[in-house]
Amino acid sequence: MLVPPLFDEMNRMRKMLVDVMRSLQSVEVSSFLPDLPGTNESLIALEQVTLTDWQKAIEACAQQHDISHVASFRGGALTVTAMENARHWIFSPVKGATLLRTMMRTKVAADRESGLNTGLADLTRQAEAGPLELAGNVIGSDLFAQLNAADIPHLQNQRIVRLESDNKPADMQIPGSALWLRAEPDDDSALSSAIAQDIAEWIKP
Known part of the structure; x- marks a missing residue:
């Protein structure tokens, strides 16, 4: 399960996330990207949602689909803190x-x-x-x-991945650009490929 970034960062990174999912599919790794309550076609308004609601929704989604591996991006990492028993791949947490x-x-x-x-x-x-x-x-x-x-969560079984240009502590650094800083939605094929490759290696038994 991929957990998206929050707010406008999701819009800027949506194409990259789709490219990651397609790359994972090419190596026979299935994935899905749920919408958070209050976003996109949600029946509840964002102004009525809390961070606790997001955390409960992500946990329930993982349980429903029997998910043990969760890849979260940027602020999306703030929504997975209730899932202590899962394995967590976290990209550039904030x-x-x-x-x-x-x-x-x-x-x-x-x-x-x-x-x-x-x-x-x-x-x-x-x-x-x-x-x-x-x-x-x-x-x-x-x-x-x-x-x-x-x-930023500190989970029992987590892998922190950051860009090579980021000097914050990380388990892995990969090439690419900070799409969340772009003025408009964009993609980065090198970044998408590196993310998909690292996730595929990470989930191997």
């Missing part, structure tokens, strides 16, 4: 507060262009009082608070 700050800075810049003087502290207060729209995502107070406190 703290929830880091994701929020990135989106908040984008909103501050957009507000400034519109003549509004907004700061990170102002947005934090707004999020504490009610739903806050960041990068097209309406985030409820509970989700904001939980993400703001969510650290």
Whole structure:
């Protein structure tokens, strides 16, 4: 099971994730990519969802499909913390507060262009009082608070993979570009191939 990145990072990395799944299929490794509650065609609005909801949904999905190997990407790693007995492959994990700050800075810049003087502290207060729209995502107070406190998980059986350009601790570093930093959705065939190859090697008994 592949667990997607969160918010706008998912949009930027969707093509890469599909390419990874196709590459895995070519070496006879089946995979699927579930949607998180509140995203895409979900019947529940994102502003009603909490991080706990995401964690429970991912755990239930894994149990339903008898999944023992989980590959999560970026902020998606924050949703797998309840699955302690699974094996975890985690790509470039990130703290929830880091994701929020990135989106908040984008909103501050957009507000400034519109003549509004907004700061990170102002947005934090707004999020504490009610739903806050960041990068097209309406985030409820509970989700904001939980993400703001969510650290990178340290699971019993995990493999951390990062880009070669990333100097943070990792079990493996692979070539490629940080697609989540692109202005528009994009792909990177070298990155997709490297990810699929490492996952295929990792799941071997």
